[in-house]
Amino acid sequence: MLIVPESEIANLMTREAAFNAVENIFAAMASKEAYNFPVIREAIGHEDALYGFKGGFDRAGLSLGLKAGGYWPNNMEKRELINHQSTIFLFDPDTGKAKAMVGGNLLTALRTAAASSVSIKHLARQNAKVLGMVGAGHQSAFQLRAALEQRNFEKVIGWNYHPEMLPNIEKIAHEADVKFEAVELSGMREADVIITITSAFSPSLMADHVSTGTHLACMGTDTKGKQEVEASLLTKVDIFTDEVAQSISIGEAQHAIAEGLINKQDVKELGAVINGTNTGRISDEQITLFDGTGVGLQDLAVAATVVDLAVEKGIAIEVDF
Numbered sequence: 024m025l026i027v028p029e030s031e032i033a034n035l036m037t038r039e040a041a042f043n044a045v046e047n048i049f050a051a052m053a054s055k056e057a058y059n060f061p062v063i064r065e066a067i068g069h070e071d072a073l074y075g076f077k078g079g080f081d082r083a084g085l086s087l088g089l090k091a092g093g094y095w096p097n098n099m100e101k102r103e104l105i106n107h108q109s110t111i112f113l114f115d116p117d118t119g120k121a122k123a124m125v126g127g128n129l130l131t132a133l134r135t136a137a138a139s140s141v142s143i144k145h146l147a148r149q150n151a152k153v154l155g156m157v158g159a160g161h162q163s164a165f166q167l168r169a170a171l172e173q174r175n176f177e178k179v180i181g182w183n184y185h186p187e188m189l190p191n192i193e194k195i196a197h198e199a200d201v202k203f204e205a206v207e208l209s210g211m212r213e214a215d216v217i218i219t220i221t222s223a224f225s226p227s228l229m230a231d232h233v234s235t236g237t238h239l240a241c242m243g244t245d246t247k248g249k250q251e252v253e254a255s256l257l258t259k260v261d262i263f264t265d266e267v268a269q270s271i272s273i274g275e276a277q278h279a280i281a282e283g284l285i286n287k288q289d290v291k292e293l294g295a296v297i298n299g300t301n302t303g304r305i306s307d308e309q310i311t312l313f314d315g316t317g318v319g320l321q322d323l324a325v326a327a328t329v330v331d332l333a334v335e336k337g338i339a340i341e342v343d344f
């Protein structure tokens with residue numbers, strides 16, 4: 024079995040490799056070559072932790088496995104460890120033998136940023152100039168860095184519930200030599216692309232904060248009850264997602280579905296746009312929304328890539344197991 028420790032991931036994985044892995048796996052999901060297993064998520068009654076598994080099988084790439092991990096809210100305060108902890112396990116699909124164990128913390132951020140970037144590549148207007156960020160926490164920096172590579176953005180505008188956190192994203196915009204401006208939520212009307220990446224349980228972005236022609240990547244809602252945008256906004260947009268089953272149950276679409284505003288059939292797979300079986304954006308007036316819920320196959324795809332890179336560079340630790 025091969026081990027790739029968390030400490031090696033930053034040296035091995037690139038945004039480009041994560042982007043390619045995620046784009047390919049979304050396409051494989053839409054063509055039914057790859058599928059995700061039902062998600063397990065448990066409040067374990069210890070350290071207030073939420074622990075779970077996200078797994079799947081990619082028949083085309085022959086990746087079988089799972090990501091195990093979750094959220095330990097006391098880690099930082101008590102132990103100076105980050106609160107999100109995860110490890111990815113890959114198995115040989117021919118034999119069931121354990122193949123690799125890979126640190127999953129940085130990979131989670133990279134694959135999540137890659138997902139919204141893939142959506143921007145395929146759904147945003149080519150002439151998008153202003154990128155709006157709703158959220159300025161841990162994931163937001165990864166999101167912004169990756170998104171800026173997808174179009175010739177001239178300005179980043181940002182809003183955050185805790186305004187004192189906005190320098191987290193201002194710094195990334197300046198590193199990329201792009202102007203940054205803090206705005207009210209109504210200022211998001213100027214944005215051509217908006218990424219929402221918050222842990223909120225009630226909507227921040229309202230339908231009238233979004234202009235015609237915008238592409239939205241809603242990335243924060245990955246659990247029942249969370250919500251970033253007003254449910255009625257979903258009646259005005261073309262909705263795409265990583266996985267329909269997750270979108271309507273734990274993603275941003277859950278609220279519009281529960282309120283009877285949209286149907287399951289209104290939610291399409293981004294992979295179908297990548298494969299060319301869905302036309303995606305067909306006009307500059309259309310508003311598109313990607314509901315990025317985060318699937319196990321994304322984790323397996325980036326983990327498989329990083330294992331190959333670690334073997335190539337002689338960094339993977341081999342153990343007899």
Ligand code: NAD
Pocket residue numbers: 131135157158159160161162163183184185188220221222223224225227242243244245249315316317318
């Ligand atoms: P974080 O704790 O570092 O940041 C949380 C962000 O949410 C901050 O910007 C904070 O100001 C904002 N926020 C908190 N309460 C709010 C409220 N009531 N209204 C509006 N904004 C509020 O978290 P993070 O690591 O950046 O993760 C952000 C979200 O992304 C989480 O919900 C996390 O579960 C989710 N996530 C999704 C995926 C995916 O694949 N879709 C992957 C990883 C994380």
